[in-house]
Amino acid sequence: xxxxxxxxxxxxxxxxxxxxGNGAFLQRHxxxxxxxxxxxxxxxxxxxxxxDGDATFIxxxxxxxxxxxxxxxxxxxxDADDDGDVDLFVHENQRERHALxxxxxxxxxxxxxLTLEGTRFNAEAIGATxxxxxxxxxxxxxxxxxxxFVSCQTPELVFGxxxxxxxxxxxRWPGGxxxxxxxxxxxxxxxLVEGAEAAATRSARARPLPNPRPAGLFVDVGxxxxxxxxxxxxxxxxxxxxAAFSGPVYLNFWxxxxxxxxxxxxxxxxxxxxxxxxxxxxxxxSLPMRDGARALVAERAMNLAVRYxxxxxxxxxxxxxxxxxxxxxxPTTIVLDNEGVVTRVISGPLKSD
Numbered sequence: 144x145x146x147x148x149x150x151x152x153x154x155x156x157x158x159x160x161x162x163x164g165n166g167a168f169l170q171r172h173x174x175x176x177x178x179x180x181x182x183x184x185x186x187x188x189x190x191x192x193x194x195d196g197d198a199t200f201i202x203x204x205x206x207x208x209x210x211x212x213x214x215x216x217x218x219x220x221x222d223a224d225d226d227g228d229v230d231l232f233v234h235e236n237q238r239e240r241h242a243l244x245x246x247x248x249x250x251x252x253x254x255x256x257l258t259l260e261g262t263r264f265n266a267e268a269i270g271a272t273x274x275x276x277x278x279x280x281x282x283x284x285x286x287x288x289x290x291x292f293v294s295c296q297t298p299e300l301v302f303g304x305x306x307x308x309x310x311x312x313x314x315r316w317p318g319g320x321x322x323x324x325x326x327x328x329x330x331x332x333x334x335l336v337e338g339a340e341a342a343a344t345r346s347a348r349a350r351p352l353p354n355p356r357p358a359g360l361f362v363d364v365g366x367x368x369x370x371x372x373x374x375x376x377x378x379x380x381x382x383x384x385x386a387a388f389s390g391p392v393y394l395n396f397w398x399x400x401x402x403x404x405x406x407x408x409x410x411x412x413x414x415x416x417x418x419x420x421x422x423x424x425x426x427x428x429s430l431p432m433r434d435g436a437r438a439l440v441a442e443r444a445m446n447l448a449v450r451y452x453x454x455x456x457x458x459x460x461x462x463x464x465x466x467x468x469x470x471x472x473x474p475t476t477i478v479l480d481n482e483g484v485v486t487r488v489i490s491g492p493l494k495s496d
Contacts, residue, residue, distance in 0.1 A: 191204045215233045215236070221296075230244060253304050255329060260334065268337065271317055275302040275311070277305065278305060311325045324342045358472055360488065366484070367484045372462075373451065376449060391481075395475075396474060398428045400428070404474040422447055425450045426450070
């Protein structure tokens with residue numbers, strides 16, 4: 144910076160010394176960041192890369208469903224459902240979320256799972272190096288219990304075997320001793336004890352993970368949505384209750400910046416005019432864009448009354464009890480019967496007949 148003059152007066156009223164960790168510091172530098180929708184690291188999205196087997200990786204972030212903008216800060220790779228493939232548990236720094244990503248890419252029994260027990264150096268065998276050999280290929284893992292950024296490794300190692308029927312496992316124990324356990328069968332779960340002559344088998348403990356709900360929704364087909372509040376064009380709170388309408392109700396989420404959302408407005412208006420459904424278009428535009436949303440509906444679907452989300456209200460049900468607006472892809476339409484039960488979830492624009 145170049146300047147022709149400089150003030151030498153100390154502006155003591157602007158900056159005061161604060162100790163890191165005190166209440167004022169945390170309020171200013173942590174809470175305010177989240178309150179303003181900011182990010183500690185520029186809204187970096189979570190990424191997933193798939194090993195292509197030829198020293199390259201394929202970016203499958205979007206395809207995997209793990210492409211989150213919530214700034215992942217810790218990841219735990221482990222077999223959550225005991226089906227032999229590795230799932231991911233991610234701590235998201237932004238909005239303090241947690242996500243469990245179930246791995247469904249590879250089925251079958253092409254794996255071997257190991258737990259270790261040390262007898263001479265440490266009981267958890269932390270620091271043991273384990274090498275699995277199958278079909279002429281070798282894979283190594285270290286039982287570190289501290290792998291990754293601010294993460295803790297589970298005390299179980301999972302090795303993929305491909306098409307091999309068995310694997311030979313060589314363990315170098317933390318105290319320096321080494322052992323080889325031969326002929327471990329694919330799909331097997333084994334407990335390896337330092338100094339033991341053979342690997343002990345463990346029983347499978349299946350823990351099926353439920354199918355996730357549709358993206359951005361806290362409800363699924365068959366669930367009943369209790370009445371909640373929305374805002375009308377004047378900013379007043381109005382109730383939404385599917386029981387107040389006859390026939391199916393289309394709760395449609397859209398925004399002015401979403402091309403497919405705008406393109407489907409005439410079809411939504413047609414459904415309402417024909418009496419095929421009662422349509423409630425909910426604009427998820429930011430506050431400054433709500434006038435534009437109202438004008439657009441008046442132009443392209445004048446028989447529809449646009450609605451907006453309220454803020455989170457602890458004492459009353461709001462839209463935030465039904466959808467997660469930070470994750471909701473638009474357009475999304477929830478179809479309800481007149482008892483408020485979800486009969487269908489339409490992801491993407493409606494198709495006219």
